[in-house]
Each structure stands twice: as structure tokens, then as C-alpha cells.
Amino acid sequence: MLETLHPDGWKAARGYANGIATPDGTIYTGGQIGWNANQQFESDDFVEQSAQALRNVVAVVAEAGATPAHIVRLTWYVVDKQEYLSRLAELGAVYRDVMGRHYPAMTMVQVAALVEDRARVEIEATAWIDRR
Secondary structure (H helix, E strand, O other), X not given: OOEEEOOOOOOOXXXXXXXXXXXXXXXXXXXXXXXXXXXXXXXXXXXXXXXXHHHHHHHHHHOOOOOHHHEEEEEEEEOOXXXXXXXXXXXXXXXXXXXXXXXXXXXXXXXXXXXXXXXXXXXXXXXXXXXX
């Protein structure tokens, strides 16, 4: 049976799930953007939105009992590749602050736009915990 993951205190997701955990221990997050639990952006800054999106990913996988160390894949969707590349040092600092020194398989893709107009980045993850 699939388990829907929704962190406590988060505004309800409408038309999607923030995450799904499968009986075998695989965890999939929906794309997380840089807004808070009330689905409000606190910043339009790319790095700040990236940090919040990562915190959101970690909050979703935590609902299944996982930690950042259980994340096996991250996919980043960015609206401006040059902004991503020019701010790698800052991104690295916020990444390590949220994820520690855990580096799963990652992909970064530039997209024309994201569903939320203010979103600069969207991050989705796959994690795995041993549920045997």
C-alpha cells in the first residue's frame, strides 16, 4: 500500500502529493519549490529558494522516517542555468547546511518556466530506507 507523505503544519497540497512512500522503502518526492509551509515565497533570490526547496525535500522524506543520507537521487529544475552556475559556491554552502556532505546522484535541467511564476528552482528526490 502506498503512503502519502505530508509534513505536519503544511498547507494542503491540491491535485498532487508532496511525497509517496512505497512498501519496499522507496520514497518519491513531488517537485519542491522555494516556498514555506504556507505555500508563500519569502524570497525571490535563487539561492534562498534553493535552500528552502532542499529543506522541503528533507521534510517530506522525514515523514517516511528518512534523512538526507537516504536520498539517492535529486533532480533540479532551474529557470536560469547561468544563475545556477554563477552561484555554485553559495549553493554549495546552503546545500551542505541542509544535506550535510551527502551527495546523491544529481541532474540539473534548465526549463522555460515552472508552474509557480515566482519559483526559480524546483527539486525532486528519490530516497530509500530498508523496510524489511
